[in-house]
Amino acid sequence: MxxxxxxxxxxxxxxxxxxxxxxxxxxxxxxxxVSDKDVEALMKNLKEDSKSFRENLDSALKKSAIRRTSQEKDVKGLVASFEKQTDSMFSEFRKTKRSDVAVETTIGSAQEIERLIYSLQLDAKTLSEWEKIRAELDRVSSAFGINVPYSRM
Structure with a gap:
């Protein structure tokens, strides 16, 4: 027993x-x-930093090899679109506490910007600001369970 x-x-x-x-x-x-409150704060930071980045990038492009070309205009348009996407993503999340599609759209633009930023060999300040934005977007996407692959070209 x-x-x-x-x-x-x-x-x-x-x-x-x-x-x-x-x-x-x-x-x-x-x-x-990540709590909804933290996601909202991350998105707000991303929105604000993307505006600052766009302004700094515009200045950096004036000193770049592509200044006064259609490529400069295209890069500025892409970054302006990214800034609007971060704003829309933030607004949508504040209203619905959901934003998966907006996050994925923003990631797509970020991947395009990523390739351009490093191919243009811009100044260290611009690259540093981009790295900060990319880290914030990584945190936001992670909160939604989205893996963000980036590749520097």
Whole structure:
């Protein structure tokens, strides 16, 4: 009879340890989740920083190899569009607490900007501002479970 109690005790111990592990993993996942308030703050920062970036980029392009060309106009248009997308994303999230499609659209524009920024070899300040925006967009997209692949060309 002692053998049966010992085996039953070990079985219960393993089940209890398994349940504790599952509980620990669940609570870790819950801690990593970003609150709506934090997502809203991240989006607001992204919106504000994209405006600052656009203004700085416009100035940097005036000193670049593509100044006064149609390519300069295209880059400015893309960045202006990105700025509007961040604003729309923020507004949509404030109203509905959802913004998955807007996040994906914004990511698409960011990927295009990413390729251009590094191919144009702009000044360090502009690149630094872009890195900050990219990090913010990574945090926002992560809150929606979206993985953001970037490639510098």
């Amino acid at each position: 002692k053998k049966n109690h010992s085996a039953l005790f070990r079985c219960c111990a393993f089940v209890l340890i398994g349940l504790l592990n599952i509980s620990a993993v669940s609570s870790l996942h819950a801690q990593k989740r």
